Amino acid sequence: MANIWIHAETTEGVVSTITLELLAKARELGDVTAFHAGSDAEQAAVELGAHGASRILTTGDLDNGLPGPALASAVAAKASEESPQAILFGTTYGGRDVAGRLSVKMDAPVITNIVDLLDDDGLTGVEPVFGGTTNVMTRFTGETAGIFLIRPKSFTAEEAGGSPATVETLSIPDLGTTGSAKITNRFVEESDGPKLDEAAIVVSGGRGLGEADNFQMIENLAGKLGGAPGASRAIVDAGWVPYSYQVGQTGKVVKPDVYIAAGISGATQHMVGMKGSKTIIAINKDPEAPIFSIADLGIVGDVHKVLPALLAAIGD
Amino acid sequence: MKVAVCVKQIPDPADPGAIDPETKTLKRDVKLILDESDSYGVEMALQLVGEDGEVVLVSMVPNNERNGLNNALAMGADSAILVSDDALSGSDALSTAKVLAAAIQKTEPDLVLAATESSDGYTGTVPEQIAELLGLPSVTFAKEVTVVGESVAVKRQTEDGYDEVDCPLPALVSVTAGVVEPRYPSFKGIMAAKSKPVEQFSLGDLGIETTTVGWAGSRQEIVSIEPAPAREAGEIVEDEGDGHEKIVTFLQEMKVI
Numbered sequence: 001m002a003n004i005w006i007h008a009e010t011t012e013g014v015v016s017t018i019t020l021e022l023l024a025k026a027r028e029l030g031d032v033t034a035f036h037a038g039s040d041a042e043q044a045a046v047e048l049g050a051h052g053a054s055r056i057l058t059t060g061d062l063d064n065g066l067p068g069p070a071l072a073s074a075v076a077a078k079a080s081e082e083s084p085q086a087i088l089f090g091t092t093y094g095g096r097d098v099a100g101r102l103s104v105k106m107d108a109p110v111i112t113n114i115v116d117l118l119d120d121d122g123l124t125g126v127e128p129v130f131g132g133t134t135n136v137m138t139r140f141t142g143e144t145a146g147i148f149l150i151r152p153k154s155f156t157a158e159e160a161g162g163s164p165a166t167v168e169t170l171s172i173p174d175l176g177t178t179g180s181a182k183i184t185n186r187f188v189e190e191s192d193g194p195k196l197d198e199a200a201i202v203v204s205g206g207r208g209l210g211e212a213d214n215f216q217m218i219e220n221l222a223g224k225l226g227g228a229p230g231a232s233r234a235i236v237d238a239g240w241v242p243y244s245y246q247v248g249q250t251g252k253v254v255k256p257d258v259y260i261a262a263g264i265s266g267a268t269q270h271m272v273g274m275k276g277s278k279t280i281i282a283i284n285k286d287p288e289a290p291i292f293s294i295a296d297l298g299i300v301g302d303v304h305k306v307l308p309a310l311l312a313a314i315g316d
Numbered sequence: 317m318k319v320a321v322c323v324k325q326i327p328d329p330a331d332p333g334a335i336d337p338e339t340k341t342l343k344r345d346v347k348l349i350l351d352e353s354d355s356y357g358v359e360m361a362l363q364l365v366g367e368d369g370e371v372v373l374v375s376m377v378p379n380n381e382r383n384g385l386n387n388a389l390a391m392g393a394d395s396a397i398l399v400s401d402d403a404l405s406g407s408d409a410l411s412t413a414k415v416l417a418a419a420i421q422k423t424e425p426d427l428v429l430a431a432t433e434s435s436d437g438y439t440g441t442v443p444e445q446i447a448e449l450l451g452l453p454s455v456t457f458a459k460e461v462t463v464v465g466e467s468v469a470v471k472r473q474t475e476d477g478y479d480e481v482d483c484p485l486p487a488l489v490s491v492t493a494g495v496v497e498p499r500y501p502s503f504k505g506i507m508a509a510k511s512k513p514v515e516q517f518s519l520g521d522l523g524i525e526t527t528t529v530g531w532a533g534s535r536q537e538i539v540s541i542e543p544a545p546a547r548e549a550g551e552i553v554e555d556e557g558d559g560h561e562k563i564v565t566f567l568q569e570m571k572v573i
Contacts, residue, residue: 016475066455066481068444091440093457093474100444103410109535110409112439124539134335135544142535149441181453181483189477201572225572237352237493243459243473249438250493258570260563269329269435275547279570281563287552294547297566301555309560314573 002030003084005075005145007095008056010036013043017198018090020051020157022150026088027052027160029119033084034165035075037067037098041167049164051157056165059172067094069178072101074170079106079145086123087147099147101178111138112149113249123148130268132275152197152253153276189244194228196245201227202256204247204274205235208263208284208303212240217307218262224314230254230274232264248273263303266291283307317369317463319361320425321393322416322446323354325377325384326436340538341406348377350384353431355498357491358388361429362499364463370394374419376412378405378530382514389509390501396512397422401519403526408536409437411529413445418522420450422515427468428488432457443490454488455481459495 004026009016019034026032034053036044041058048056057078059070075098079087087102089095091113103110114125124139125148140146196202203225205218215235222229230252231245247254248270259277264270266282266289274280275294282295283306292298299306325348335341361371373388373396380400389396397419404415420428428450433440447454459478460471467484473492483489501509519526527533553562567573 068454068456069448072448093472096440097444097454097456100409100413100441101448103441104413104445104448107410110439110441111536112409112441128544129335132544133546135542136335136340137539137542138536139539140536146536149439176451177484178448178451178453181455181481181487183479184482185480186474187477187479225567233493239494239497243492243494244477250433258567258572267329279566281566283555283559283563287554292552293549295552296550297562298550298552299555299559299562300552301559305557306555306559306563309557310563313560313564314567 002086003033003082004030005033005035005079005084005087006053007089007098008034008036008044008048008053009090009092009094010038010040010044013040015044015047017157018092018152021153021155022088022090023048023051023053024158025117025155029117029123030085033057035071037062037071045164045167049162050159052160052162053165054162056167057170058167060169064183065179066097066181066183068097068101069175070172071098072105073173073175076102076105077173078170084145087145089147089149091149091151095149099149103147106144108144108147109140109142110147110149111140114148114150115154117148128272132272153255193222193226196228196230196247197252197254199228199254200257201225202230202247202254202274203227203260203262204230204232204264205262206232206264207234208265209235210304214304215240217311220311221260221307224311224316227256232267232270261291262307264291265289266294317365317427318372318423318425319365319369319427319429320372320374320420320423321354321357321361322428322430323358323373323375323384323388324351324434325349325375325381326351326434329435335541339406340541348381348384350387351431351435353433353435353493354388355391356493356495357429357431358391358393359496359498360461360491362392363496364427364461372397372423372425374416376400376404376415376419378402385514386509387501389512390505391499392505394512396514398514398516399519399522400516401526403519403530406531406534407529408534409439409441410445411533413442413449415519415522415524415529416442417446417449418524419517420446426485428452430488430490432490432492443488447488450488452486452488453483455483456490458489458491461489461491
């Protein structure tokens with residue numbers, strides 16, 4: 001049976017959604033080992049086991065160090081003894097840090113932006129390109145295990161009824177100066193509504209809004225519909241809204257029941273992040289905008305007229 | 317203080333072209349431009365070093381292209397190191413990191429800046445790979461960077477907010493787009509860029525075997541390229557003052573309102 005290793009991310013013993021998504025796929029492919037940084041592996045063992053991990057390899061407490069260098073060094077040492085067939089990461093801030101360091105430690109290549117894994121004469125990753133219109137299938141040809149970085153919401157998290165995972169502490173090799181970055185403070189940015197990547201309704205604004213103040217219409221509409229506001233990369237880059245609002249290849253991947261794109265033309269980088277929505281409504285003044293090619297309802301019109309009318313029509 | 321900034325020259329994202337059926341990669345026979353993501357790192361470097369410091373660009377291409385580098389030099393960077401070699405064609409993230417790390421070693425900076433990911437490849441692993449190859453500590457996804465004595469204080473983006481991180485120099489920091497407002501090159505800057513030093517190396521100059529990078533070094537193969545299942549367009553209507561009503565009806569049918 002193949003040995004599949006996955007990066008497990010937890011917060012105070014609660015396993016992150018993307019980790020559970022990885023487990024749903026990994027347990028189909030072989031026996032699953034989760035590797036983890038932090039002091040909460042014991043707490044997470046039941047949930048990780050229920051989703052299909054038989055073992056957790058953990059660094060234990062890292063004294064506020066960023067996890068990348070320590071976890072990558074420890075996992076590389078262990079992997080050289082046990083030779084897993086594949087190593088899977090979620091595309092998260094932490095996941096990319098550990099994956100980058102690990103690829104150097106193991107001299108292993110990475111395949112990124114994967115939305116599906118096919119077990120067909122060696123594991124093959126499926127990567128969407130050109131706004132999701134084309135899929136590229138890639139597999140490793142070398143001797144070492146390959147590293148796959150998998151996008152959120154590629155698989156559906158589901159319990160499999162396994163017993164708690166066993167916990168094994170990794171020894172951390174000497175990190176030199178690489179481990180010297182320390183977290184001094186953590187800030188959680190609270191928002192009133194649902195989280196962008198979990199909301200059933202997402203209302204996103206783009207450059208077509210004209211100016212930063214008009215984003216308030218997006219916030220208002222999201223609020224009225226009980227959804228979350230989002231944004232295209234163009235207006236995040238322009239500084240209108242924080243990076244955490246960004247929907248797209250570079251930002252969050254969303255799959256709500258209804259996605260409303262207002263003043264967004266539909267650049268490749270945006271479409272990849274919202275194409276999986278159940279239904280899409282687009283408002284844009286350019287009838288040629290690519291967003292219309294995937295919209296269930298497209299309104300060719302001025303967002304400055306349609307949005308105020310829509311807000312008034314919905315009422316409170 | 318000396319800051320090295322990794323910059324990538326890419327095909328214009330507004331016109332990304334097509335996949336070459338022979339090589340199965342993006343056709344790159346178009347003019348390359350500076351990746352907009354990298355303009356933030358260049359701007360941040362210029363702000364961090366102030367009057368007395370030095371900003372060195374580091375870049376690699378298979379074809380001697382300098383257009384994007386010239387743009388960053390015109391913004392105010394002092395010099396550039398360009399690795400150009402035919403064998404770089406098809407390089408994956410790890411090979412790219414190996415080449416850039418070797419180039420960065422030529423200049424021994426206090427701080428290495430990079431974007432979080434390029435706008436054409438989107439792997440997002442190169443900065444961390446460079447840090448590991450150079451044995452440097454790193455802070456990725458920075459939304460604010462301040463130099464404090466011999467270290468950097470960074471606000472690092474997280475899933476739920478941000479962390480404040482202290483990191484001793486020398487170090488590598490990757491910056492998210494939008495952290496600073498990149499300046500437009502002035503006419504004076506554009507003229508000055510023409511006489512700024514660009515040191516060009518081949519792989520041989522850096523002591524890198526051509527078989528460890530490019531196609532040969534990637535150790536992966538593209539098995540196939542297929543059209544993705546298409547999502548069909550629905551009803552597209554011109555707004556004649558009733559566009560919002562159509563949306564209301566749609567939302568009612570979806571039981572959202």
